[in-house]
Amino acid sequence: DVKVTQSSRYLVKRTGEKVFLECVQDMDHENMFWYRQDPGLGLRLIYFSYDVKMKEKGDIPEGYSVSREKKERFSLILESASTNQTSMYLCASSDPGTGEETQYFGPGTRLLVL
């Protein structure tokens, strides 16, 4: 079974803090994704990566950056957290090389910025 893990289930941070959200997948997937999920808005893509050290902006990249130094790990960084970044953050991975488009999700990190 594919396993996608996220470093924290719940986080509480202060405005202005730098926040790191970590995601690790154990299936050697090429693609990795970060989404945020908000009530009434569904899932919105923040950034994705289709290879090590590669990154592409999604629909809402402002205020976020990402890092992919190793194939299995994809980090989301909030350089200076703000209250409007309070949300549920979901990481996912997929392996398009096999023609498989299914994305596998982690359990999510619920972030509260005070």
Next chain:
Amino acid sequence: GDSVTQMEGPVTLSEEACLTINCTYTATGYPSLFWYVQYPGEGLQLLLKATKADDKGSNKGFEATYRKETTSFHLEKGSVQVSDSAVYFCALSVPNYGGSQGNLIFGKGTKLSVKP
């Protein structure tokens, strides 16, 4: 651009009732279509998918048929259980910069509550 529209919830049903959650899409090309489910406090997990027109995806008693003529992928179950209470997301695949399929566009989700 490509998009997914699904019926707004919440949907509340009694146990053993029939379920239909409507999903329609707009896409160029021939996307694959997915239904994901999110149980309370968890991430999303794939429920079923269909990769071409007239394909039927099925899992756990749920079904959906890829209808190209009506650009729809409605989720159905004949008899829901309390354990089906969750949020359901319809999604379609789009190409990413790598040239391969891999990005998904999601609908906004439909919350289902099943009462005993």
